[in-house]
Amino acid sequence: AQSVAQPEDQVNVAEGNPLTVKCTYSVSGNPYLFWYVQYPNRGLQFLLKYITGDNLVKGSYGFEAEFNKSQTSFHLKKPSALVSDSALYFCAVREGDSNYQLIWGAGTKLIIKP
């Protein structure tokens, strides 16, 4: 069955340190992978996606993610965290080859401490 796992409910990082938010997936066929961010009382905003090609994908606000096919992972990273990065982060994967529905992870709360 298709699934997405975000193993950490919360990640705490000091401002200026690198951050990683983890995501692993299980789908049939080639995965299309996405990261979204949700600020308090707001809708979700698209950060970046992996469709094909280079395993390192760069996105908005200095975020990047690395696709690792052997580990079925798509971890979100940023070299230097900002307090304003504090938000809820969601990983999502497309289900199947012809279906365009997304399967969503449960979300990871990222807290950046000054």
Place this chain on the structure above:
Amino acid sequence: NAGVTQTPKFQVLKTGQSMTLQCAQDMNHNSMYWYRQDPGMGLRLIYYSASEGTTDKGEVPNGYNVSRLNKREFSLRLESAAPSQTSVYFCASSHRTSGRFYEQYFGPGTRLTVT
């Protein structure tokens, strides 16, 4: 360019009441979606519309109906609200062409409480 808009922003219903959540997008997207978001559960797809004139059930369709009124508008109706439908509802849209998959753009959400 407003993107995806939703009305209302907040709503309180009594059990058994009905209501319609409205969604509109001005990005000329083919596909539209309705999700609900509950704490610790991520987003769950209620219904989607691949293109104008089509709608399909998602993961949690029971208790809901949808109408794709035209390319811009996609409404979600609760015929007889239940406390289990207390949630935050998001509408989203995306472009779609054969063989390609695009990111979804989300509205600001509707916070619904059913008492």
